[in-house]
Amino acid sequence: xxxxxxxxxxxxxxxxxxxxxxxxxxxxxxxxxxxxxxxxxxxxxxxxxxxxxxxxxxxxxxxxxxxxxxxxxxxxxxxxxxxxxxxxxxxxxxxxxxxxxxxxxxxxxxxxxxxxxxxxxxxxxxxxxxxxxxxxxxxxxxxxxxxxxxxxxxxxxxxxxxxxxxxxxxxxxxxxxxxxxxxxxxxxxxxxxxxxxxxxxxxxxxxxxxxxxxxxxxxxxxxxxxxxxxxxxxxxxxxxxxxxxxxxxxxxxxxxxxxxxxxxxxxxxxxxxxxxxxxxxxxxxxxxxxxxxxxxxxxxxxxxxxxxxxxxxxxxxxxxxxxxxxxxxxxxxxxxxxxxxxxxxxxxxxxxxxxxxxxxxxxxxxxxxxxxxxxxxxxxxxxxxxxxxxxxxxxxxxxxxxxxxxxxxxxxxxxxxxxxxxxxx
Amino acid sequence: xxxxxxxxxxxxxxxxxxxxxxxxxxxxxxxxxxxxxxxxxxxxxxxxxxxxxxxxxxxxxxxxxxxxxxxxxxxxxxxxxxxxxxxxxxxxxxxxxxxxxxxxxxxxxxxxxxxxxxxxxxxxxxxxxxxxxxxxxxxxxxxxxxxxxx
Numbered sequence: 001x002x003x004x005x006x007x008x009x010x011x012x013x014x015x016x017x018x019x020x021x022x023x024x025x026x027x028x029x030x031x032x033x034x035x036x037x038x039x040x041x042x043x044x045x046x047x048x049x050x051x052x053x054x055x056x057x058x059x060x061x062x063x064x065x066x067x068x069x070x071x072x073x074x075x076x077x078x079x080x081x082x083x084x085x086x087x088x089x090x091x092x093x094x095x096x097x098x099x100x101x102x103x104x105x106x107x108x109x110x111x112x113x114x115x116x117x118x119x120x121x122x123x124x125x126x127x128x129x130x131x132x133x134x135x136x137x138x139x140x141x142x143x144x145x146x147x148x149x150x151x152x153x154x155x156x157x158x159x160x161x162x163x164x165x166x167x168x169x170x171x172x173x174x175x176x177x178x179x180x181x182x183x184x185x186x187x188x189x190x191x192x193x194x195x196x197x198x199x200x201x202x203x204x205x206x207x208x209x210x211x212x213x214x215x216x217x218x219x220x221x222x223x224x225x226x227x228x229x230x231x232x233x234x235x236x237x238x239x240x241x242x243x244x245x246x247x248x249x250x251x252x253x254x255x256x257x258x259x260x261x262x263x264x265x266x267x268x269x270x271x272x273x274x275x276x277x278x279x280x281x282x283x284x285x286x287x288x289x290x291x292x293x294x295x296x297x298x299x300x301x302x303x304x305x306x307x308x309x310x311x312x313x314x315x316x317x318x319x320x321x322x323x324x325x326x327x328x329x330x331x332x333x334x335x336x337x338x339x340x341x342x343x344x345x346x347x348x349x350x351x352x353x354x355x356x357x358x359x360x361x362x363x364x365x366x367x368x369x370x371x372x373x374x375x376x377x378x379x380x381x382x383x384x385x386x387x388x389x390x391x392x393x394x395x396x397x398x399x400x401x402x403x404x405x406x407x408x409x410x411x412x413x414x415x416x417x418x419x420x421x422x423x424x425x
Numbered sequence: 426x427x428x429x430x431x432x433x434x435x436x437x438x439x440x441x442x443x444x445x446x447x448x449x450x451x452x453x454x455x456x457x458x459x460x461x462x463x464x465x466x467x468x469x470x471x472x473x474x475x476x477x478x479x480x481x482x483x484x485x486x487x488x489x490x491x492x493x494x495x496x497x498x499x500x501x502x503x504x505x506x507x508x509x510x511x512x513x514x515x516x517x518x519x520x521x522x523x524x525x526x527x528x529x530x531x532x533x534x535x536x537x538x539x540x541x542x543x544x545x546x547x548x549x550x551x552x553x554x555x556x557x558x559x560x561x562x563x564x565x566x567x568x569x570x571x572x573x574x575x
Binding site: 393 | 435436450452454455456459465466467468472485486487489490491492493494495497498500501513514516517519520521523524525527528529
């Protein structure tokens with residue numbers, strides 16, 4: 001099958017817009033065949049994930065495009081970079097690694113990308129609008145943009161994201177097309193107690209369950225409280241895009257393409273209806289941890305995806321309400337963006353957080369930047385995504401718990417979690 | 426006896442190797458080390474196995490959009506599987522193979538088979554992937570008996 005190309009697309013392939021645009025367009029056209037697309041379409045915004053992980057080939061690719069004169073043609077934000085751009089020396093990042101990471105960052109900013117350096121771009125500068133056609137990388141950001149905002153993107157991996165940003169084009173396919181965004185299965189939360197549904201830990205646990213249940217389906221969630229927060233949807237999407245490949249979910253009465261149940265399914269019937277029980281959530285929660293209760297803790301990692309200002313407020317509250325000190329053997333690391341940090345600096349939350357000994361790390365992530373020393377064996381997190389990837393990527397044991405569990409464990413020096421919500425009545 | 430399956434060449438190319446088969450999806454980021462070719466997702470049934478030089482047969486990729494970068498790096502490093510056979514198209518894996526081809530003129534062919542054909546492949550089968558998407562299988566027991574008679 002061949003893909004219909006515009007005059008400008010053809011000119012790009014023909015090197016009339018330079019060698020970088022030719023390479024970008026060539027990759028896009030080959031991907032159009034993968035997607036079974038018959039034509040290309042415009043996008044008006046991009047978010048680049050290709051700047052996040054430092055590999056020799058990824059650096060070579062970015063520098064090749066930049067040297068060949070690649071420039072983005074639409075507003076383009078950047079995901080995390082493999083180091084904290086200001087504090088990498090203090091964090092013990094080796095010089096050689098830092099040198100390459102800084103080259104990677106420069107290649108992308110040289111191409112005209114905006115130095116947002118965050119995996120939660122939807123909580124910072126340039127969040128996309130409802131219905132906007134965008135090309136986003138970073139699995140959690142994709143899930144959030146599609147689901148919570150109703151913008152339209154496929155799951156764009158490294159390195160089609162920068163190709164789309166340079167060309168301003170993507171294959172017309174998948175979640176760019178309204179009909180492909182209709183719900184496929186219905187998950188009902190009617191059996192879950194309201195006290196569980198308002199708890200922050202419910203969202204990553206449910207996300208982990210969802211990703212395992214339906215790795216590549218579009219789920220519709222019935223019974224989610226209307227007052228669900230941006231951070232809770234962020235946690236749900238991040239977990240579901242880690243345990244599965246969920247790129248879009250609808251929540252009836254919550255997300256913009258699901259004002260009604262019928263709307264979410266675009267008038268069709270669900271392929272499958274699943275009633276979620278507390279036992280499902282208990283099993284998912286247990287699957288997210290490899291470290292048991294009482295295990296000695298080396299680090300607590302929060303902010304995966306990047307912490308928002310509201311989450312800093314919750315952290316300050318959890319620290320102050322407990323009133324104890326950070327255990328001397330535990331590091332409490334919070335990953336966040338320069339944008340959220342700027343708000344924190346202008347608030348009175350900063351003092352209690354810094355006084356407690358929280359290490360605030362900007363622009364990056366524990367998975368992509370070597371900031372946890374090799375003697376770290378056990379970590380705890382409130383993130384489903386972090387809990388999912390930590391055993392493989394960091395070679396550590398991990399315990400999942402709520403933010404309050406994490407703070408209390410950081411004080412005790414061992415994994416300790418409140419179990420009251422997670423028991424059958 | 427050899428058997429030929431007709432698949433879709435998502436990323437066209439030739440490959441040959443022993444089948445490493447899993448019924449579980451895998452995210453290459455957090456799931457595969459590009460330095461060693463080892464499956465490092467400790468929740469995955471093939472955790473600890475090495476895909477280098479094998480034809481990796483698994484339902485599809487999942488999770489992180491960084492998976493394509495991991496595949497490209499493993500192609501550059503020489504730790505990649507010889508070929509990939511899935512039963513669903515995973516654009517992110519295909520992307521890693523395509524960008525590697527554009528950058529290094531080296532790739533990993535990716536073929537998608539129907540569920541029925543996918544299920545015919547067993548661990549240890551000898552597989553040959555053709556650029557048009559055909560997959561030729563020699564069953565494991567026959568591979569062994571051939572080598573004994575040799």
